[in-house]
Amino acid sequence: MSVIPEDSALMLRYKDGDVTAFETLYRRHKDSLYRYLLRLSQNRDTAEDVFQDVWGKIIKARHRYRPTAKFTTFLYRVAHNCFIDYVRRNNRHRVASAMDPDCRPDPGDEPDLEAEKSFARQRLDAALGTIPDEQRDAFLLHEEAGLSINTIAQVTGVNRETVRSRLRYATKKLKTALAEPAVHT
């Protein structure tokens, strides 16, 4: 049975010059980070810019990296800060549809099912677009990064009660929005 190396160990190996360790680490986290940024920004170009910026910062910070906290916490704190910086730098990022078809998996042999899924995804994104940025951020950190309330509080720099409140409101609004009858265009 092979032992799966921890994220911190991979980062330390990369710090020592092991590029394959970074590749493993990157492939482990890239998709969830990408989706987090895609839904947080609601814009594919912004998500890609911030995504590249985040990994660039991780690469640059390798010499200073200390495994004092989980790598996931470190990664999403960097991502959260990068997104805030991006929004400030660009005054307000351009919100557009995150539903670009070129970043979807291959629909395969079931186009009807995929069309239904695409429609449901549009509704989800629309519902996510209606909730405030802070609530969306907390919800996505929970769903995509799998962070606990305490960790989300660390990443976003607020106390845990605020995080609980944001999660509660976000879930309530999403549930209401998704429960509304679907209207096919």
Next chain:
Amino acid sequence: MNQDHDKHEAIDVDPQVSAHYQSLADEETPADLDNAVLREAARAVRADSRKGSFQAWYRPAAVMATVGLTLAIILDLSDPGIFSPAADMSLETALPVQTPADTTADRGPEPAQLLRMQPDLAPAATQPEGAPLEDHTGLSDVFTAEVEREKQRVQEMEAAAGTALKPAPNAAAKFARPRPAIALKPLLPEAPFACSDEQKSDVEEWWQCIATLRQSGQAAAADLELDNFREIFPDFELPE
């Protein structure tokens, strides 16, 4: 996807909403973005290795250069010759202070005189063999004369300006410092380097001189004298 949730936390997320989200969120990172990030990571490591190899020789070289320079400065400063009175004196002697009142005749020693005043430049080889090295440079006389001239000039200036100027005591003391006569130790006090003409005039004395040369370890000189001796006195019976 990371499922890193703290199981002890009471997460306020509706499980149905969470499940709905998880079933729909399946976007993947574009391949060009993957390539760009991985390329950047590899480039950073390559840059590290280049930087490391540069530092491998740069740092020791810098340390060695620093240590070498420091030692050179310390040794240079601790050289007693820089602060020795002899060096100080030679500098003052070589560069006499010029004053507006100086005349052509009162400019100090001429260059030839300066050369004689330098003790290191005095040719020791010109001294007679075996004779003690006397102070033939006349250095003390020159210094005394210099001090006298200096005193006279100061007195003239005092008389002219009416002020009580005094000569520099240190300079006078240096000039008036007695210089001990240096005696050369004779190289061969007991044996002459070669036999004199007076010795060569008498066969017994010449032969004695050759024997003395040989006893004092000057075998080559003794052989040379012996050859000459045999040419002049071929009939002389050499003792064993």
